[in-house]
Amino acid sequence: MIFTGIEILFFTLGLLTALFIVALVKYNKELNFDKWSWITLITGGSLALFCIAWSVSSVLEGVPRASSMGMVVFGIPSIVLLLLGRRMAIKKK
Amino acid sequence: MEKKELDKSNALNRRNFLKLGAAGAALGAVTIPSKARENLANKIDEKTAGDFIKTHDDFPYEVRDDYQPHSNKDIVFSGAFWGFHPEEDIKQSGRAFSAKTYMHFEEKKGFDQLAKALNAGAWSLHNAVTPMSSQGISQEGIFKWEQSRKKEGEFRPNHDWINEHQYQFNNKKEAADCIKRAARLYGADLVGITHRDKRWDYRDFIDPHAIMEGRKEDAVYGWERFPFEPKSVIVMAFEMDYEGIATAPTDVEGAAAGTMYSQMTKVAYQLSIFLKQLGYQAVPCGNDTGLSIPYVIAAGLGEGSRMGNLITYKYGPRVRLAKVYTDFDFVEYDKPIEFGAMEFCKNCMRCAEACPGKAISFDKEPTFEPTYEGANWYNAKGVKKYYMDAKKCFHTWGEFGTDCGSCMASCPYNKPDFWHHRLVDKITAAMPGPVHDFMREMDIAFGYGDVDNPEKIDRFFNPKGRSYNGK
Numbered sequence: 001m002i003f004t005g006i007e008i009l010f011f012t013l014g015l016l017t018a019l020f021i022v023a024l025v026k027y028n029k030e031l032n033f034d035k036w037s038w039i040t041l042i043t044g045g046s047l048a049l050f051c052i053a054w055s056v057s058s059v060l061e062g063v064p065r066a067s068s069m070g071m072v073v074f075g076i077p078s079i080v081l082l083l084l085g086r087r088m089a090i091k092k093k
Numbered sequence: 094m095e096k097k098e099l100d101k102s103n104a105l106n107r108r109n110f111l112k113l114g115a116a117g118a119a120l121g122a123v124t125i126p127s128k129a130r131e132n133l134a135n136k137i138d139e140k141t142a143g144d145f146i147k148t149h150d151d152f153p154y155e156v157r158d159d160y161q162p163h164s165n166k167d168i169v170f171s172g173a174f175w176g177f178h179p180e181e182d183i184k185q186s187g188r189a190f191s192a193k194t195y196m197h198f199e200e201k202k203g204f205d206q207l208a209k210a211l212n213a214g215a216w217s218l219h220n221a222v223t224p225m226s227s228q229g230i231s232q233e234g235i236f237k238w239e240q241s242r243k244k245e246g247e248f249r250p251n252h253d254w255i256n257e258h259q260y261q262f263n264n265k266k267e268a269a270d271c272i273k274r275a276a277r278l279y280g281a282d283l284v285g286i287t288h289r290d291k292r293w294d295y296r297d298f299i300d301p302h303a304i305m306e307g308r309k310e311d312a313v314y315g316w317e318r319f320p321f322e323p324k325s326v327i328v329m330a331f332e333m334d335y336e337g338i339a340t341a342p343t344d345v346e347g348a349a350a351g352t353m354y355s356q357m358t359k360v361a362y363q364l365s366i367f368l369k370q371l372g373y374q375a376v377p378c379g380n381d382t383g384l385s386i387p388y389v390i391a392a393g394l395g396e397g398s399r400m401g402n403l404i405t406y407k408y409g410p411r412v413r414l415a416k417v418y419t420d421f422d423f424v425e426y427d428k429p430i431e432f433g434a435m436e437f438c439k440n441c442m443r444c445a446e447a448c449p450g451k452a453i454s455f456d457k458e459p460t461f462e463p464t465y466e467g468a469n470w471y472n473a474k475g476v477k478k479y480y481m482d483a484k485k486c487f488h489t490w491g492e493f494g495t496d497c498g499s500c501m502a503s504c505p506y507n508k509p510d511f512w513h514h515r516l517v518d519k520i521t522a523a524m525p526g527p528v529h530d531f532m533r534e535m536d537i538a539f540g541y542g543d544v545d546n547p548e549k550i551d552r553f554f555n556p557k558g559r560s561y562n563g564k
Contacts, residue, residue: 003441025235057513058539065540 044081193494203343285392
């Protein structure tokens with residue numbers, strides 16, 4: 001294999017980060033986020049990316065339990081924050 | 094005394110972490126010229142690692158004024174195998190270990206013929222060329238102290254002689270860099286150089302061959318037999334296989350340890366030949382001649398720990414250690430480092446809980462004397478540290494017939510070299526004590542460090558199980 005699992009993971013994370021930033025900019029034009037929407041969405045998005053990085057890395061190192069725990073500890077709060085940020089942004093409009 | 098500065102020996106590791114972890118690194122790799130990128134990486138490194146790893150000018154743990162160098166007679170193997178102490182229980186442990194190791198296999202997974210054969214193969218090189226070095230015996234096989242010169246016209250198909258011409262390095266840093274590069278080429282994973290310190294050398298040495306041959310008057314000898322005045326000690330750490338150590342306490346774990354004993358025998362000997370061919374005197378050592386742990390701490394390879402082993406930044410306690418004494422001293426010496434491991438040990442205690450022989454202390458704070466009850470002649474007293482009951486530990490070896498390793502396997506610092514573990518290490522070091530309890534619980538919850546788990550043996554033998562570091 002040319003690329004290792006970790007290399008593919010971080011390349012993918014780069015793409016996802018770029019997509020997330022594009023999405024934030026696009027929706028900001030439509031919804032005009034306030035300070036708290038920005039903070040909540042960026043925190044949620046960062047946590048979601050970290051969750052993916054952690055969980056995939058744990059699978060690569062062969063510790064599936066750490067991967068599952070990563071989804072619970074980082075994944076659930078990230079979903080909550082992203083949903084909350086979305087709600088705040090829509091409500092404001 | 095204490096001075097914060099960047100520790101160069103670990104810079105590469107942290108830089109790798111930053112390269113992997115920093116968002117936008119991929120973009121930088123394409124757009125920023127390589128020199129500018131290197132400068133940027135160094136700056137980030139200084140900002141973060143400089144606060145994270147401290148260096149000390151002196152030995153980082155308190156040593157009492159009345160500290161005496163440890164006697165070779167007062168190590169647990171000398172008591173168990175060579176009768177230097179009258180206690181019957183330690184001799185019984187020695188007999189049990191001798192009977193079970195290699196020769197006696199069971200049906201039980203991890204102690205069956207497959208595991209014993211694996212263990213025997215791992216130890217074979219060490220046991221063939223430096224048989225009792227692992228038990229702290231000096232001058233075994235190729236670890237002999239003899240320093241010979243090549244005679245004019247003599248053909249010797251070996252390199253174990255001192256060159257008449259002494260190579261001169263341009264400066265001390267170049268000397269240190271070349272020696273470390275040579276050690277890494279031969280197979281060492283971490284290398285450090287420190288001053289020879291008589292506190293950490295054995296006070297005297299035992300000669301089991303004299304005991305076996307009935308020459309009791311020659312059974313103990315001193316430093317007068319050492320062929321030169323050592324000035325520097327080059328220390329090396331060798332990473333043991335993660336999945337092998339995870340099988341503790343079995344013969345597969347023993348094989349992971351034995352493999353590195355064989356490796357360190359080879360590398361220490363090769364490095365001693367390198368120094369001899371540069372024109373300097375050198376003696377390769379494993380566990381013999383001096384205490385490896387304080388020497389490697391002094392050379393900045395890691396910190397002490399509750400279990401008594403070295404904890405390195407990169408591999409945790411999952412290392413074996415070797416050293417080379419030399420009279421070469423035109424070299425840049427390393428300094429001791431601190432990255433929070435000993436602080437973490439105060440709250441963690443996972444090794445103490447995992448130890449099947451209950452040999453590891455549960456004390457909150459390090460002490461100058463052992464706090465367990467009973468005989469303690471096998472501890473080097475007078476250093477502020479955690480004291481492990483080596484007799485109980487060795488009793489467990491006798492029960493299993495192999496060197497347990499549960500303490501290393503359970504340690505939260507024992508992780509494969511992955512970015513998320515290094516991140517957790519950094520966060521842990523930056524946090525105060527109470528947070529360490531939480532980190533320890535999280536380590537358990539995330540599924541790390543359990544011992545005596547037969548599934549880990551299946552995983553060790555599974556060819557698909559070895560995918561660490563993205564390889």
